[in-house]
Amino acid sequence: MHIIVAGLSHKAAPVELRERLHFPAAQLEEPLEKLAQYTEGGERVILSTCNRVELYGHIQHLAHGGTRLQQFLSDYHGIPVELFKPYVYIHHGEEALRHLFRVVSSLDSLVVGEAQIMAQVKEAFAIARRANATGSVLNQAFERAFAVAKRVRTETRIGEHAVSISYAAVELAKKIFQDLAAKTVLVIGAGEMSELTARHLISHGVSQLLVANRTLDRAVDLASRLQGQGVPLADLPTYLHKADIVVSSTGAADLVISKADVQSALKLRKNRPIFFIDIAVPRDIDPTVNALDNVYLYDIDDLQHVVEENLKTRQREAALGEAIIAREVEDLLAWFDQQQVVPAVIHLRRKAETIRNQELGKLFAKLGQLPAHERAAIEAMASSIINKLLHAPIVRLKQESQSKGGTRYMQALRDLFSLDE
Amino acid sequence: MTGELVAQQVMADQSGLIAVESFRVMHVILDNLALFCYILSTLFHWLFMASRKRMLLLWALGAACVGFVVHTGYLSVEVSRAGSLFISEVHGATAFFSWTVMLVYLVAEALTRIRVLGSFLVPIALLALLMGLALPPDAALLVPPLTSFWLTTHIVLAFLGNAAFALTFCGGLMYLIQDRYLKAKQPGGFAARLPSLEILDRLNFWALAFGVPLLTQGLVTGAIWARYARGSFWIWERTTWPLIVMWGVYMLLFIGRWYLGWRGRRAAVAVMAGFCAVSLGYLLHALG
Numbered sequence: 001m002h003i004i005v006a007g008l009s010h011k012a013a014p015v016e017l018r019e020r021l022h023f024p025a026a027q028l029e030e031p032l033e034k035l036a037q038y039t040e041g042g043e044r045v046i047l048s049t050c051n052r053v054e055l056y057g058h059i060q061h062l063a064h065g066g067t068r069l070q071q072f073l074s075d076y077h078g079i080p081v082e083l084f085k086p087y088v089y090i091h092h093g094e095e096a097l098r099h100l101f102r103v104v105s106s107l108d109s110l111v112v113g114e115a116q117i118m119a120q121v122k123e124a125f126a127i128a129r130r131a132n133a134t135g136s137v138l139n140q141a142f143e144r145a146f147a148v149a150k151r152v153r154t155e156t157r158i159g160e161h162a163v164s165i166s167y168a169a170v171e172l173a174k175k176i177f178q179d180l181a182a183k184t185v186l187v188i189g190a191g192e193m194s195e196l197t198a199r200h201l202i203s204h205g206v207s208q209l210l211v212a213n214r215t216l217d218r219a220v221d222l223a224s225r226l227q228g229q230g231v232p233l234a235d236l237p238t239y240l241h242k243a244d245i246v247v248s249s250t251g252a253a254d255l256v257i258s259k260a261d262v263q264s265a266l267k268l269r270k271n272r273p274i275f276f277i278d279i280a281v282p283r284d285i286d287p288t289v290n291a292l293d294n295v296y297l298y299d300i301d302d303l304q305h306v307v308e309e310n311l312k313t314r315q316r317e318a319a320l321g322e323a324i325i326a327r328e329v330e331d332l333l334a335w336f337d338q339q340q341v342v343p344a345v346i347h348l349r350r351k352a353e354t355i356r357n358q359e360l361g362k363l364f365a366k367l368g369q370l371p372a373h374e375r376a377a378i379e380a381m382a383s384s385i386i387n388k389l390l391h392a393p394i395v396r397l398k399q400e401s402q403s404k405g406g407t408r409y410m411q412a413l414r415d416l417f418s419l420d421e
Numbered sequence: 422m423t424g425e426l427v428a429q430q431v432m433a434d435q436s437g438l439i440a441v442e443s444f445r446v447m448h449v450i451l452d453n454l455a456l457f458c459y460i461l462s463t464l465f466h467w468l469f470m471a472s473r474k475r476m477l478l479l480w481a482l483g484a485a486c487v488g489f490v491v492h493t494g495y496l497s498v499e500v501s502r503a504g505s506l507f508i509s510e511v512h513g514a515t516a517f518f519s520w521t522v523m524l525v526y527l528v529a530e531a532l533t534r535i536r537v538l539g540s541f542l543v544p545i546a547l548l549a550l551l552m553g554l555a556l557p558p559d560a561a562l563l564v565p566p567l568t569s570f571w572l573t574t575h576i577v578l579a580f581l582g583n584a585a586f587a588l589t590f591c592g593g594l595m596y597l598i599q600d601r602y603l604k605a606k607q608p609g610g611f612a613a614r615l616p617s618l619e620i621l622d623r624l625n626f627w628a629l630a631f632g633v634p635l636l637t638q639g640l641v642t643g644a645i646w647a648r649y650a651r652g653s654f655w656i657w658e659r660t661t662w663p664l665i666v667m668w669g670v671y672m673l674l675f676i677g678r679w680y681l682g683w684r685g686r687r688a689a690v691a692v693m694a695g696f697c698a699v700s701l702g703y704l705l706h707a708l709g
Binding site: 157161172174175176177178179270271272273290293294296298302306309310 | 473599603604606607608609612613616617618619620623682683684685686687
């Protein structure tokens with residue numbers, strides 16, 4: 001019995017191909033049903049997101065396992081295998097578990113540490129489980145994967161620090177202001193980028209919103225969508241001091257906010273800090289205002305730089321995640337091995353018992369009627385031979401199953417006694 | 422007869438000596454235990470800052486609490502030994518200052534939940550304790566024995582006031598660090614461990630708002646004591662003018678904050694300078 005995974009992801013496969021091989025989450029039951037023929041009825045899970053398509057299986061015979069899973073993809077989607085074969089990766093056993101753990105922990109994601117993948121895998125697994133496509137092995141593997149992902153998320157900082165510009169702006173705002181709820185945001189320029197940043201700020205509690213634009217109509221339009229207030233850009237000096245956070249992204253060729261504007265606003269604000277986010281190119285806000293006390297100015301390059309630094313941090317944290325996963329994979333493998341010991345021992349005993357009964361039957365038939373006590377003595381001797389013969393290997397197997405070499409012993413036992421036949 | 426009396430006298434002296442000795446041993450043990458706890462707490466706080474593992478914070482807080490309890494016990498032993506809250510030795514003064522800093526720290530930590538506060542304040546308490554050990558143990562202060570109620574009150578309030586200023590010092594320091602990182606466009610790294618500028622600024626304000634009245638009351642009770650003990654509310658001399666100067670410094674800071682909108686970076690620098698000036702003032706006042 002082997003765990004296997006075959007799939008393709010954003011790392012190699014082009015998006016056009018991933019699109020064609022995609023399984024819509026709403027209709028996973030049907031492909032799961034069909035996949036059963038390719039896994040000889042073994043356990044299976046289909047994971048399909050916009051970045052990856054993966055088939056997890058628990059199959060009897062490893063030979064051709066990967067080929068069969070690829071055949072399924074080809075047959076189901078009507079795409080020749082040759083078309084996607086170069087992009088496919090196939091892992092089994094330990095590597096398959098490691099792959100699953102890495103995927104769920106978001107170490108294999110396009111943006112390392114993104115939080116969505118866990119929910120996506122959970123859903124894929126839940127669908128497979130409901131469809132009775134999973135059993136004790138994949139259940140255990142996936143449940144463990146979720147626990148590992150949670151561990152990676154809490155024990156490393158893989159999910160911390162914004163990796164998008166607008167979210168980085170929100171994080172910076174929170175470094176300056178404790179509570180965004182009581183703060184006023186001024187959005188200058190009714191562009192897409194400023195709207196996105198404003199929406200992020202609103203979702204983090206900002207309630208007061210002013211929108212300024214050269215044409216008041218567009219300002220009012222965006223303001224009404226964001227439940228703010230539209231104001232004419234020409235009157236900027238009259239309301240600049242009200243803003244704690246200023247997001248600027250106009251298409252203006254010249255500066256929109258000068259140092260003098262900011263200085264007079266600061267005076268009116270009694271030096272309460274202002275956070276300027278200048279995402280316009282060319283820039284809207286005089287870069288020298290950053291030198292003023294209690295003024296913090298980040299332009300698009302600064303934010304980009306912050307995002308890059310954050311990505312680097314995530315990469316470093318990912319290395320810690322890999323170490324956690326390596327230990328967890330080992331633990332799970334050991335657990336699987338131990339799980340196999342008990343059935344193997346039972347199997348062995350049952351086989352010996354069957355042989356004993358057969359041979360005793362033959363012997364008693366040959367000997368004819370025997371006194372009861374002689375019969376009992378012969379039966380006891382047969383049992384005693386079995387027990388003494390099997391005692392040492394069973395004890396040894398149980399001992400070895402605690403260590404890493406357990407699998408070898410188990411395989412040897414199964415082979416030597418032909419337990420799988 | 423006389424021999425008996427002498428023997429009795431010797432025995433009494435001996436038991437007195439034993440009592441003094443046991444006090445001394447107890448207070449050395451408690452003193453060192455508190456010191457040990459503060460060292461542990463400082464280390465755990467710094468490790469927590471470096472790794473941000475929650476477990477370390479719990480250890481740091483635990484060590485700080487145990488240290489504070491032991492420290493309180495130590496001061497109680499002192500009081501029962503000397504018969505008053507305070508003894509006129511440098512060691513006692515620094516130990517008491519250290520205690521007030523820990524008190525202010527624990528209260529501020531519980532109220533604000535600024536987790537990195539301990540990384541700054543516990544070392545200050547530790548430093549004060551160590552300073553007391555480094556100075557000659559019998560270096561007497563010009564403070565007379567605290568038998569007077571007014572003098573005791575004066576000193577307790579003034580010390581609490583200064584502990585509050587130690588808090589503003591730490592808040593100011595954290596503010597400057599955070600401000601510097603944000604201005605340099607490097608919000609990651611060390612700055613990521615510090616709280617937001619707004620809450621640090623608020624911390625500075627509230628610590629100042631508590632410290633100024635305490636210091637004022639300390640000054641007033643001191644004047645009342647002076648009236649009883651020395652016949653006049655105020656005597657201009659070497660030991661009193663630093664008090665007035667530092668009180669003036671803090672009143673100025675407070676008024677600037679309250680009315681003139683001094684805040685942010687400049688306010689942080691001002692309170693830090695204020696704390697240094699006041700600490701110096703105390704030394705001048707106490708050592709004469």
